[in-house]
Amino acid sequence: MRLNPFNPGSVNVRRGGGGRGGFPGGGGGKIGCGTLVIALIGAVVFGVDPMQTIGMVEGTQTSAPARQVSNESTAEICDDNSYSVESCNALGSLNETWQPLFQQAGISFSQPTLTFLGGGTENTGCGMASSAMGPFYCPADQGIYIDTAFYDQLSRELGAQGDFARYYVMAHEYGHHVQKLTGMADQIRSAQSQQPQAANQLQVRMELQADCYAGVWAGRNRNLIEPGDLEEGLTAASAIGDDTLQRSAGRRVNPESFTHGSSEQRMRWLQIGLRTGDEDQCDTFADLRQ
Template sequence: MRLNDFSRNIRVRDQRGSGGGIGGGKKLGCGAIVVALIGAVFFGIDPMTTLGTIDQVTQSAPSGSGQEQAQSGQTVEESCSVGPYSRESCAALSSLDETWAPLFAEANIPFQRPTLNFYDGQGRSGCGSAQAAMGPFYCPADEGIYIDTSFYDQMERQMGAGGDFARAYVMAHEYGHHVQHLTGLADQVRSAQSSNPTGANPLQVRMELQADCYAGVWAAKNRDLIEPGDIQEGLRAASAIGDDTLMRNAGRRVSPESFTHGSSAQRMEWLQRGLQTGDEDQCDTFADLRR
């Protein structure tokens, strides 16, 4: 994907080399739920153990504003030039800002740019600790996208999901959770999950599939930047991180009731819907619940 260079107006924090730690925040929001099965594939961690650990970390995290991340004093240019994939991630963020801001203006909804947070191995977020085993995530408490860019190497080596568009898809998916946060949908889903815990996972799946669709919408609105093979890269990545595929690769029985992100087929379907329509209104994964 031929992304333009990033705008210096993007919001970036660089925690690499800061030593990590636990930041403020009391609760993981919808977009911040760990891709625990990725931890299982990459590190041999039991997904349920991972989720339990994150819950404990979140509950024990000291209260705070979520703005206590380590500050390196680096400029945006410097932060976006450190290590592999940083500049590419910043370029994707810039494109996402430029694509979504006008859509929010048209809908007369206040828009706030998210902050891209780089960390290395371990960092802090407004939702608690950030660890490489989590994979990329979005924290609504501080409106931050968190990523250890070594994840992209693991994606390519261990999941066969490499390529610049695959990496951009990951960024666009997490940005989709920011869109859900700004529109208020994320809060509605969290409320519904709290009142009906047995239905929490199916609601979470719908959230994730909508974020996939939003990623496709972003790509469709920037179709002039797409190169041959990009769409295939994105679909391959979506398939590789489907819950059923991750469970099989981890040697676990496929258990649809445990899905939190959707099957490979579902993830590809909703990414394709966004790509084909370029219309965010076609990403309503909750439509049947309102009938």
């Protein structure tokens, strides 16, 4: 995908490593958005104990912890390696794509912060995070967290290669930011607390909607898509389906334990977003309201 170079003034990025220097504040409370699949990916790809991972990101705060001030410029942080350049290019494109849609809808828009993890731990609004957890979005501080080394693991361990596979990961996490800004994330979290028996089902629909939003971004930038991009994205979506991850971990496929959806579901909703370029087609909750 031929994304334009990022404008340093249009992206909000920082380098992680807060666990080594320390931030005030801390987590506590309920498991945040995306924690369960982070634990599963950590177990499959990095050999991390899932319960340890959940403990690291458990909880959300009402306000983000204070952050250390860095003397590095945005350009210096983004230019660290080819993957970080791609991530910043994707972030700039995602901001440029979604902000006008929020303005048209009369909904307040704010950009997420992208934090590059790299060794050590990071104190986030959702608790402690580390590189081993894989990419995630924290709704408490509206931040996307990623160690770009994950992309090598995505390619080697899960067979998802190519720049569009990596863009899909970023666009999916950005989809959670869209859900936070529209109020959907808070609504689902409330519903999960009131209907714990439906918590996993609601989580799956949240994740599938984020997949669809990732497709919407790509669909609205169709002129930048190159041959093979769609296949790369679908391969990535399939590789991180709950059923595929459970099989890879040597476990029995258990749909009741799904938190992100099957490979088929993830590919289907990514395609819906890409084909239509219309966020209104991403209502993964429609049948629950019938």
